Amino acid sequence: MEWFANNLIETILIVGVILLIVEVVVLGFSTFFLTFTGLAAIATAIIMWAGLIPETFAWTMISIAVFTAVFAALLWTRLAKLQNTVDYRRADSDLIGHTFVLPENVEAALPMKQKPKYQFSGISWYLNAHEDLVKGTVVEVVKADVGSLLIRAKEA
Numbered sequence: 001m002e003w004f005a006n007n008l009i010e011t012i013l014i015v016g017v018i019l020l021i022v023e024v025v026v027l028g029f030s031t032f033f034l035t036f037t038g039l040a041a042i043a044t045a046i047i048m049w050a051g052l053i054p055e056t057f058a059w060t061m062i063s064i065a066v067f068t069a070v071f072a073a074l075l076w077t078r079l080a081k082l083q084n085t086v087d088y089r090r091a092d093s094d095l096i097g098h099t100f101v102l103p104e105n106v107e108a109a110l111p112m113k114q115k116p117k118y119q120f121s122g123i124s125w126y127l128n129a130h131e132d133l134v135k136g137t138v139v140e141v142v143k144a145d146v147g148s149l150l151i152r153a154k155e156a
Helices: 002-006 008-026 033-049 057-083
Strands: 099-101 117-120 123-129 138-145 148-153
Touching: 002 008, 008 033, 008 057, 033 057
Parallel strands: 123 148
Antiparallel strands: 099 138, 117 123, 138 148
């Protein structure tokens, strides 16, 4: 504990960098509190190193609190805009293109809960198709949704 008190500037700088790393790597930049606090700790370490404020615990806490509020006020709207960008592209699935022999008839007009299921990768998937398919047809997956696979007859 004595080392931290004797090396307050270095300790604050290390804590600030760790907070930024945790925010980006662990939390995926989802909360801004650690970002603002980490930046405030780094700014406090720099102004203590420059000799603008005394190297005491009280001044450290006051400076970090003030800088956190300042960074929050200055950066909140800019960082919030980064989070509001939404990617509407569908995620790629390894299931798309998977072929198998149809275990049962699939009727396109049936409600989803009455359609046959296909066991794959430990999950029972409802089989959905745009046209009726008969048992024994070789089919391929064209789209994977939560709990259901859209299939079509595989062309030879």
